[in-house]
Amino acid sequence: MGGFSKVTNFIFDSLRGSDSATQQRPPSEMADFISDAIPGLKINQQEEPGFEVITRIDLGKRPEVHRRQPVSIEEWMKNMDSEGRILNVDSVKQMIFKGGLCHALRKEVWKFLLGYFSWNSTREERANVQKRKIDEYFRMKLQWKSVSEEQERRNYRLRDYRSLIEKDVNRTDRTNKFYEGQDNPGLILLHDILMTYCMYDFDLGYVQGMSDLLSPILYVIENEVDAFWCFALYMDQMHQNFEEQMQGMKTQLIQLSTLLRLLDSEFCSYLESQDSGYLYFCFRWLLIRFKREFSFQDILHLWEVMWTELPCQNFHLLICCAILESEKQQIMEKHYGFNEILKHINELSMKINVEEVLCKAEAISIQMMNCKELPQAVCEVLRLENSAVTTPDSDTGEDETVGDISCAAPAHPVVSNGTKESTEQEAHTIATD
Template sequence: MEYLTNGNPRQTAGEEDGSPSLQRRVAAVSSPALSAARLTLPGVMDAEGRVDESRLRMHIFKNGGVSPSERGLAWRFLFGMYPCSSTALERPLLQEQLAIRYQVMKRKWQQFLPSAVRMHLNGTDAELVAAVRYFDQRQAQVQQQAQDQSEVRDRLTFLELQAQILFERDTFDQEELREAIRIIDKDVPRTNRDLSYYQGEGSGNLLVLRDILITYAAFHPEVSYAQGMNDLCSRFLEVLDSEVDTFWSFSCYMEKFSKDFRADGLHRKIELEAALLKELDPQLHAHLVTDSMESFTFCHRWLLLGFQREFEHSDALRLFEILSCDHLELISQQVDRARYQERLARKYSSEDNSQSELQAINTDFTFELFICAAILLDNRESLMRCRDDVQLIHFTSSLQGTLDLNSTLKKAEHHFYNYCKRCAWDYMNGHCRAHKSKEEDFLYQLRSLFVLK
């Protein structure tokens, strides 16, 4: 596959330095990215603005991500904030409704815990102190803009009443919410502040991130907050540049992946990574599961945050898009179809049926696991020299920001392709020559899902 590089992950018109003015960011929060609703996605969107979801996912995968100008709109569809069936005329109204709902939700926890509305600072972090000042300026301008919208006030009042009824029965556990806020207040300042999005006046975005995370924790007590969510949510905030849209897109993403932030969910993912490496390289697997190693827990951050720190920042955003396409699920359908056809052929074959059964394909082996395996196999010699968990952690830390995304994707594709091929055809060793044309047809179908036309 020829993966394309799409450049700077975040620039909009008039923001050449990647650091928008305070006024522009205020507009993005108070009027939740209404401009995004008017953009188009050529090739995947019809004349009325409806999106072909399958085509969107294929577009992102085959092109190695989307361009910075498309990214904000594409993510709103990809992660479920916008229904793909919605039209361009419907989306501004949907955004209005989502904005009101978010504001009602945020106001409810703020009234429940008024002491938590402001982050408590010890005064030693000058940038964070400045962030509070910029945040307060923004909030004042947002309130002023809201007062100036008299022509839509009646409609907004009705939407607010609807939202209040919707969330009226939600209650909070004070102790649990306080604990979540305590951890959030520790994690938010640790968010990657080297990004231009959090520098200068942009430092106020740290407080926006805090509000989003607290609102999510308050209304999702079964998930609450876990360390690492700040980095994940930060990715959405940077790309969408809207407090409201970030909350809803992040919430949609967490509906599917919140289990990864629980101990059992992450343990399961690490087990799958170990099982996959055992399939691809039994010797390396055996080395890494010795008593002195941590048995793949060094992959924890890679899998939890989608390799956020292992690649250059713009590449990490592209990889997040590619992984979020769930393209392996599409591949699995192709593999299952080919395997079903082979079973039918064998059922009615007059040849000896004493051959071994087809090896089972583990559909839990998602593409991110192949990405992880590609990194491990590419650094096989270094890993084989590691003798304990300290050396493993040192090794993984040394990879931060050094990996080449295009090369890693190609290698992951190669490992995935070979895994599918082996599982589907190994049992035909010494027997497949008579079926060579059918085998080639299957492999062509599989390969065609990867190769750019």
């Protein structure tokens, strides 16, 4: 994973015009560079054992999709009874998925979307939850607040967590008014919540990139305790991305490759020919859920849409597919190699139209769900049922052929497993400037 950091740092050097990047590395050298930096990673996916055969099938016509205006306060209130219960949860989630929320609602509705409040809870029940969570939060906060300098000198992990947090807080969304300037109250809250999270989950502690996940939540919630618990619940979803073994990242790269192969085997073959078949240029997208790819306001909209968990599981992977599909023509027509693909994807940051991407991703999801012959591997990624195609289990070794074009999806790709220290100090610098 440290290799991903080095690759990203190389690209950032290129964008800044650093002397270290004045000599463009040829793709073959960069492939060797990644192989050396990430022991065990096989760059070439072709003809590797243990691959499931996924065949290209006719997905049918892709539908045209339209989005609606954000959910208004009036619409939200119409779906709430006199005691504060949400009446038609499925309908509300559908509206949020199709249009997001007006900003005035986010402070309340995000707590439902992230699971802090139950959808069928009353106002009184929610107030009781908050009272309990206040006590629990400040007990944990007191734990690190009361550690003496002498104790901290003997606790290298707490010391390292604090150092990383202080470093990251000082460079997280500093152009946003909520966090700009010195001694900003928002920065203090960001720091304190992250330190308290280390007490909540000391085994994981703090890993670079987590400040990016907290920042929008704190900005919206505007309350230290509620923001902490919403962040902790979001981290429950994202936890595997930051663990030492990076199992979440491995799994998502496999799943993304599976989906993209079904959608466009030609593009996958091209990426493989340029030593880019493992889609590691999407690493930052997946690690912090596009936080660095869209404007701050757009990421608020994108996250609340994804938190509905509609229209299928792993919708964020279809967003990746939608972005890559939009960039395919330029990448292939200009014959981009390894370096150029990495550079091009990094330069998309802040240039992607969130509404266009959401429309395309939703259209892809409908196209797949309407297809009666989806490979089982794709059904599993999207957690769809009733596929008309029966594909073999990965351990049977048997292949199934539908149509005349087959393409391989990696069953067990290898991503570097570093030490806990190298993971925290090196790998996730990919999510920092």
